[in-house]
Amino acid sequence: MEKISKVVVSRLPRYYRYLDELRHQKIERISSKELSKLMNVTASQIRQDFNNFGGFGQQGYGYNVDYLYEEIGKLLGLHEKHKMVIVGAGNLGQAIANYGNFKNRGFEITALFDRNPNLIGKKTKYGEIRDIKNVYDYVVENQIEIVALTLPKEAAREIAEKLVSCGVRAFWNFAHTDLSFSDDIIVENVHLSESLMKLTYRIAEKNHQ
Amino acid sequence: MEKISKVVVSRLPRYYRYLDELRHQKIERISSKELSKLMNVTASQIRQDFNNFGGFGQQGYGYNVDYLYEEIGKLLGLHEKHKMVIVGAGNLGQAIANYGNFKNRGFEITALFDRNPNLIGKKTKYGEIRDIKNVYDYVVENQIEIVALTLPKEAAREIAEKLVSCGVRAFWNFAHTDLSFSDDIIVENVHLSESLMKLTYRIAEKNHQ
């Protein structure tokens, strides 16, 4: 299979969200045209996107909502279990830990870690917050696949490097820095402050025009 | 001035971050070539990006780090004050409230709101958490420009609509839904779960190949 372009992949979760809503509204089928109106994109783009994966529709009919939802879910890896721990148990780490929908979607958060003695031992949904010094043994023993890094950038790189050597293959990185490893280590960055700056760019643009 | 493309704008905060680091390392000037190596992009792209705004460099010299940092900061609206409140004072709302660097960058968070009686009255860095029913009067009286929406998607749309009618011009939206208003209302979405799905897409892709 040809490598799917980044921009196509980045649209899949949004399709998935809209299809989930349609499903909940008991809508059985939808055409690319209807979906395009709903999502505010072109019908062409929708069909092109899906045809990167061989196409999920039927001429004259459109797309079956449930089927399409499931197939996109599979593409997104949501039919497999993903073991994840959270390193950095501040507000952001706890926010992610408490995010409701993870369990339904195959994610299993098994522990939170922090280096702050005031936090260690504190009760959460996923047991007590653990001492970060134990995270390395923990990820090996429990075969953790994903680590969410919700800690200050100063600590992020060093900890991530050690975790790589302990077999972690993917990072969901909220630290304010770019991490990069060899090609087989996956890093997905979420830079919240950069998103806020995009917003203020547009405010400034409006004010100056 | 021509409209700057979205993709260029989305790169500005990253430039800003790298320039800030260079500044802290007391590096005075940098060429597009050096910066390109550091940031893992092409020098051409850097020069093209900056020339959307008229260019900030000098032939034979390169770019002055401090000057470029300041100019990009201006473009990003960081030299102006931005009054912001947070609606939804759960973990995510509090995470944002506690995010360190906002004050330096012209942001002024003035209050947090929630509808949960257990949270209302709780002390935070920005005073006690307030009752959400008072947010409408508050944003009018205090001329709030930006509202961070860190609440469940069910409540988001209705509250945002009311806030628009109270003069709010920009939303930093963490709710799991797309908001859209007239063109002069700015919405910047952060869909955390979609970012995690991009990560698991890449895991699945690797497993299946």
Next chain:
DNA sequence: TAGATTGTTAATCGATTAACAATC
């Protein structure tokens, strides 16, 4: 002046949109 490096134009590449034949 010579060397360096930008600003900018031209070439290439990739993504989006349009069009339509295939087919349910």
Next chain:
DNA sequence: TAGATTGTTAATCGATTAACAATC
């Protein structure tokens, strides 16, 4: 069979990269 709508090819548009003249 006729109508609808996909899958797919072709055309267009925009973004990235390469090249180089301008200039510090």
